[in-house]
Amino acid sequence: MSLETYHTLRKTPVKGGFLYTKPGARGLNNPAYELLAEALEPHGQEAVDLNPGIGLVAHSLHQHGLNVRAIETSRASLRCLEASFGSAVRVARGLPWETEPDSVDLVAMVLPASRGTRYVELSLLGAARALRVGGRLWIAGSKDKGFEHYFKMAQSLLGYGVLVRRNGAFRVAVLEKEQPAPEVPPVWQSFDWEFSGEALHFSYLPGVFSGGQLDPGSAMLLLELPHDLGRVLDIGGGYGALSRPLVGRAQSLTLLEDDWVSVLSAQKNLGELATVLHSDVDEALTEGQTFTTIVSNPPFHVGGLVVLETATAFIEAAYARLERGGKFYLVANRFLPYEPLLEARFATVRTVAVKSHKVLMAQKLG
Numbered sequence: 408m409s410l411e412t413y414h415t416l417r418k419t420p421v422k423g424g425f426l427y428t429k430p431g432a433r434g435l436n437n438p439a440y441e442l443l444a445e446a447l448e449p450h451g452q453e454a455v456d457l458n459p460g461i462g463l464v465a466h467s468l469h470q471h472g473l474n475v476r477a478i479e480t481s482r483a484s485l486r487c488l489e490a491s492f493g494s495a496v497r498v499a500r501g502l503p504w505e506t507e508p509d510s511v512d513l514v515a516m517v518l519p520a521s522r523g524t525r526y527v528e529l530s531l532l533g534a535a536r537a538l539r540v541g542g543r544l545w546i547a548g549s550k551d552k553g554f555e556h557y558f559k560m561a562q563s564l565l566g567y568g569v570l571v572r573r574n575g576a577f578r579v580a581v582l583e584k585e586q587p588a589p590e591v592p593p594v595w596q597s598f599d600w601e602f603s604g605e606a607l608h609f610s611y612l613p614g615v616f617s618g619g620q621l622d623p624g625s626a627m628l629l630l631e632l633p634h635d636l637g638r639v640l641d642i643g644g645g646y647g648a649l650s651r652p653l654v655g656r657a658q659s660l661t662l663l664e665d666d667w668v669s670v671l672s673a674q675k676n677l678g679e680l681a682t683v684l685h686s687d688v689d690e691a692l693t694e695g696q697t698f699t700t701i702v703s704n705p706p707f708h709v710g711g712l713v714v715l716e717t718a719t720a721f722i723e724a725a726y727a728r729l730e731r732g733g734k735f736y737l738v739a740n741r742f743l744p745y746e747p748l749l750e751a752r753f754a755t756v757r758t759v760a761v762k763s764h765k766v767l768m769a770q771k772l773g
């Protein structure tokens with residue numbers, strides 16, 4: 408898929424209208440979103456969707472006549488939401504646990520189970536806090552991804568709840584808030600590691616990739632990089648695991664990241680040392696902005712599914728954003744078929760290390 412195709416938003420028909428979708432955005436052809444959009448019933452006037460993806464559930468709430476806010480972390484999904492709703496739904500970038508307390512009558516949320524237990528727990532707490540007493544929480548998820556556990560947790564936070572729909576492994580429940588919700592506990596966590604004799608301290612928010620320990624693939628990639636890197640771009644930079652150790656070896660550092668939780672973490676870890684941008688692949692860069700070295704540990708899961716289209720877009724963006732003679736270093740699980748994608752573009756492609764992961768280097772024609 409070309410970079411242009413990746414960045415193109417498409418009008419997709421949904422019940423009662425259409426929504427914009429694009430590669431890399433969550434929530435299309437996802438049974439949990441479909442079941443929740445179908446099952447939910449209006450309650451009160453003010454509603455918020457805390458995990459909207461492309462907005463299937465927010466669209467359903469809007470159709471029921473509610474004033475809807477959609478709070479999302481993914482830039483790819485935000486691009487779709489902004490295009491689909493205009494002013495009909497208030498779309499905002501934000502964290503699910505930073506909701507305004509006692510402000511809404513209804514919260515809807517597909518459980519963000521692929522982001523880890525702590526992230527889901529905090530999202531449920533954010534939902535409980537946002538609701539007025541008497542307000543309702545609608546949740547959806549899969550019994551194979553902890554639905555029962557999270558439903559019980561929601562009941563202990565809110566009060567009475569009932570399972571209203573099931574379809575295969577997917578479930579929808581509704582709960583009523585009977586009691587005030589607790590305060591949000593401290594959310595930042597941290598860990599230390601040493602790279603090339605330098606002690607590094609990392610902070611991170613729940614839900615980031617490999618929070619608490621350096622990913623073994625990222626560690627392998629770092630060991631393969633030359634000393635002088637010039638202007639460096641880190642695509643899908645997470646909390647800054649690759650960028651932070653390269654500070655002394657780069658003329659400048661730019662980190663692109665789709666997930667707002669990761670962007671906040673990277674900003675905390677890099678401060679003034681790098682430019683950290685909330686970006687769907689390279690969309691936040693200016694036209695013609697190029698780099699000497701590009702590094703990446705691309706994603707291959709979106710909402711728990713293996714999808715290579717985002718990783719393919721990373722490769723296309725790396726080619727487009729390298730200066731002539733520039734090098735792209737990528738690390739991946741050994742089974743991922745990146746070589747043909749790289750060979751279709753770059754003059755030279757080499758495997759520079761293979762252990763638990765493989766590190767590939769691709770050079771643009773000089």
Ligand SMILES: C[S@@+](CC[C@H](N)C(=O)[O-])C[C@H]1O[C@@H](n2cnc3c(N)ncnc32)[C@H](O)[C@@H]1O
Pocket residue numbers: 431483616617622625642643644645646647648649663664665666669686687688689703704705706707717
């Ligand atoms: C495998 S993780 C690597 C993170 C970090 N570089 C590291 O080594 O720990 C891939 C990262 O790509 C980000 N990502 C996913 N889709 C993206 C997109 N469309 N644009 C930019 N970043 C994206 C994910 O949020 C995640 O942080």
